[in-house]
Amino acid sequence: MATTNPLQFIQQTRAEVSKISWPSRREVILTTVMVFILAVLAATFFFLVDLVIRTGLTEVLAAF
Numbered sequence: 268m269a270t271t272n273p274l275q276f277i278q279q280t281r282a283e284v285s286k287i288s289w290p291s292r293r294e295v296i297l298t299t300v301m302v303f304i305l306a307v308l309a310a311t312f313f314f315l316v317d318l319v320i321r322t323g324l325t326e327v328l329a330a331f
Contacts, residue, residue: 271279290298
């Protein structure tokens with residue numbers, strides 16, 4: 268395994284970081300809003316599914 272001195276490591280790290288395509292502020296905000304909207308939709312969906320299953324089971328158990 269080749270050993271790199273600390274100065275070369277820092278230079279290589281800076282070179283790699285400069286290649287990163289950073290998102291714009293607008294992209295970050297839009298993506299964050301989309302995540303929150305999808306989380307609310309998923310929570311609502313699972314709440315409704317749970318409500319239907321609970322109501323159905325309650326009715327079935329009440330029949331016995």
